[in-house]
Amino acid sequence: MQPLSSWLKARWPWLAVLACLTLAPAFLNKFYLGLMVQVFILAVFALSYDLLMGYSGILSFGHAMFFGSGAYVVGLLLKGAAWPLYAVLPVIIATGALMGVLVGIVTLRVRGVYFAMITLAFAEVIYILSASSQLRPWTGGDEGLHGIPVPAWMSPTAERVTFYYISLSFLVLMYFLARRIVNSPTGRVLIAIRENEARAATIGYNVFWYKVLIIVISGVLAALAGGLNALYFRNATPEVLGVGRTIDALLMTIIGGMGTLIGPVLGAVVIRVLGNYLADWFGPRWPLVFGLIFVALVMFFPWGIVGTLRQRPLRGLAQWIKRLSRGAGQKAS
Amino acid sequence: MTLETLVNIGLQGLTMGMLFFLIASGLSLIFGLMDVLNFAHGSFFMIGAYVAWATFDGTAAIIPFSDLRFAIALVAGALAGGGVGALTEWGLIRPLYKRPIFQILMTLGLAYVLTEVVKVVWGASGHSMARPESLSRAVDFLGRPFPAYRLFIIALGLAILLVVSVLLQRSRLGMIIRAGVENGEMVQTLGINVRRVFTLVFTLGAALAALGGAAAAPFVGIYPEIGLEYQLSAFVVVVIGGMGSFAGSAVASILVGLARAFADYQLSPLVAQAIIVAVMAVVLLLKPEGIFGAKKGGGL
Numbered sequence A: 001m002q003p004l005s006s007w008l009k010a011r012w013p014w015l016a017v018l019a020c021l022t023l024a025p026a027f028l029n030k031f032y033l034g035l036m037v038q039v040f041i042l043a044v045f046a047l048s049y050d051l052l053m054g055y056s057g058i059l060s061f062g063h064a065m066f067f068g069s070g071a072y073v074v075g076l077l078l079k080g081a082a083w084p085l086y087a088v089l090p091v092i093i094a095t096g097a098l099m100g101v102l103v104g105i106v107t108l109r110v111r112g113v114y115f116a117m118i119t120l121a122f123a124e125v126i127y128i129l130s131a132s133s134q135l136r137p138w139t140g141g142d143e144g145l146h147g148i149p150v151p152a153w154m155s156p157t158a159e160r161v162t163f164y165y166i167s168l169s170f171l172v173l174m175y176f177l178a179r180r181i182v183n184s185p186t187g188r189v190l191i192a193i194r195e196n197e198a199r200a201a202t203i204g205y206n207v208f209w210y211k212v213l214i215i216v217i218s219g220v221l222a223a224l225a226g227g228l229n230a231l232y233f234r235n236a237t238p239e240v241l242g243v244g245r246t247i248d249a250l251l252m253t254i255i256g257g258m259g260t261l262i263g264p265v266l267g268a269v270v271i272r273v274l275g276n277y278l279a280d281w282f283g284p285r286w287p288l289v290f291g292l293i294f295v296a297l298v299m300f301f302p303w304g305i306v307g308t309l310r311q312r313p314l315r316g317l318a319q320w321i322k323r324l325s326r327g328a329g330q331k332a333s
Numbered sequence B: 001m002t003l004e005t006l007v008n009i010g011l012q013g014l015t016m017g018m019l020f021f022l023i024a025s026g027l028s029l030i031f032g033l034m035d036v037l038n039f040a041h042g043s044f045f046m047i048g049a050y051v052a053w054a055t056f057d058g059t060a061a062i063i064p065f066s067d068l069r070f071a072i073a074l075v076a077g078a079l080a081g082g083g084v085g086a087l088t089e090w091g092l093i094r095p096l097y098k099r100p101i102f103q104i105l106m107t108l109g110l111a112y113v114l115t116e117v118v119k120v121v122w123g124a125s126g127h128s129m130a131r132p133e134s135l136s137r138a139v140d141f142l143g144r145p146f147p148a149y150r151l152f153i154i155a156l157g158l159a160i161l162l163v164v165s166v167l168l169q170r171s172r173l174g175m176i177i178r179a180g181v182e183n184g185e186m187v188q189t190l191g192i193n194v195r196r197v198f199t200l201v202f203t204l205g206a207a208l209a210a211l212g213g214a215a216a217a218p219f220v221g222i223y224p225e226i227g228l229e230y231q232l233s234a235f236v237v238v239v240i241g242g243m244g245s246f247a248g249s250a251v252a253s254i255l256v257g258l259a260r261a262f263a264d265y266q267l268s269p270l271v272a273q274a275i276i277v278a279v280m281a282v283v284l285l286l287k288p289e290g291i292f293g294a295k296k297g298g299g300l
Helices: A004-027 A030-056 A064-080 A085-107 A112-131 A133-139 A160-183 A185-195 A197-203 A207-233 A243-256 A262-285 A287-300 A304-310 A315-329 B003-034 B041-058 B066-096 B100-122 B148-170 B172-182 B184-189 B194-220 B226-241 B246-266 B269-286
Strands: B138-141 B144-147
Touching (some): A004 A160, A030 A160, A030 A243, A064 A085, A064 A133, A085 A112, A112 B269, A160 A185, A243 A287, A243 A304, A262 A304, A287 B100, B003 B041, B003 B144, B003 B172, B003 B226, B041 B066, B041 B194, B066 B194, B138 B148, B148 B246, B172 B184, B184 B194, B226 B269, B246 B269
Antiparallel strands (some): B138 B144
């Protein structure tokens, strides 16, 4: 047991941030509190994506299906079936886990780009079905579900401060959960799989089930974030299942720095808060700016904010210029 | 279903199949040769459609003959796509050959950017493009009228199929490409600059996709989501046909086009799309290298 003073010394920046966030409702107005809530929700979504891409080296282009399913479970059960909220929670978790198991078992037979394609395909099928007019009586078709009834004590409009604390605790809880997983023996195996799958298998780890496990965990986290998202906006539209959502997760993870956990959380802050201002400056086409930032990051700062700070900055830029000037003479690999 | 309906739907399917083929052939060759799964390939299709439409409408005041304007629009669309493709390979893909996972991320980000650029330039809503005069008629086909424009798309697709096959099978460049798909490092070792061939194939593939977009514009309309929509179908085609196999993507395009046409007729287009994507998933699982698979392994 280390003494309290050294524990505090090592962690004071985090405690300071947490204290600021806890006190924030005293200083921020409703609009900014709402923005923060969205940041927290997106942060958990990005966090779950980082567990896959950053820690396990699994490139999924269909992560929106978990997020969107969480949202639709909330919408269908609260609005359609009028379930109480506490009963919906286990259903979200079960849905995320079940989808994770199915997707994992089915898709993990293929690897690399094939995996990216097949996850994209699965997500797209679910997206298409959610928007199809045949399912309109249940899902609301391409308009989605609106006016989801949220219990009065946590109403996102009237009781926004309560909702703020709920989503803040949700993020903190999920962050520590993810960190616990990453630092556990299982997490170490996952990193080993990312670094060299064949070697991890040779040592005797059952690579397949480790991957399924992390897809399930990541899926549950994303589904929970999606569920909270549906509660906050009181709707679930096909948009939460679309490719754009997956790209959001990718963007946040890449901007913040993959394989760092805190990076994607920062990425969510950047995306949501900056996006808010960009919308003012650039009008409806502000996502273009994000796209350009994304391309530039992939090119020059592939390890994102956190990753770049930990490495030597600007190395990517220098390399790019050098490679381009060297021209076509390089060997393919 | 009468015979005439059958023929009509068959021709519709063939039309769609040819459009799929124009995107899928480039996608397949690029993956086969360079191991780059280009998630921005549909964007080239979209660019082709927009540029062709803009050229067609923009030159209306100068050139009175709509047929000539249409021909110019097709060429302009293909050139624009090829140009953007060349720039993409040179500036964005080439520096990332050592980091394949980032190549995919790059193409996905690029698809996002190009869609947004198109929205900035031409607006987020859709447009429609008139057909040239000589192709806006209907032709009698087995006693039923069939739009001449669809026959034109089929003819264009077959012509491109023929030209590219000859290029691949009978030219020195084609030999290098085929050898490169088989074993790129060996080709490099034999003293051939594979990187230059990469740029060439990427440009050619982008130009073909853009040509497809240009030809599709008067037929399906012009809207920003057209890229992703057709790209998804092209993925299905490439997976079924086998990554890197030109003949495979030709056959699979026609199969998927026909399947789509019949499913659209019997079910709703959305459900048809979902079913076909599901078919791709099944093929991926059972035979990841595709039915005509030329290349093994998923890369990365």
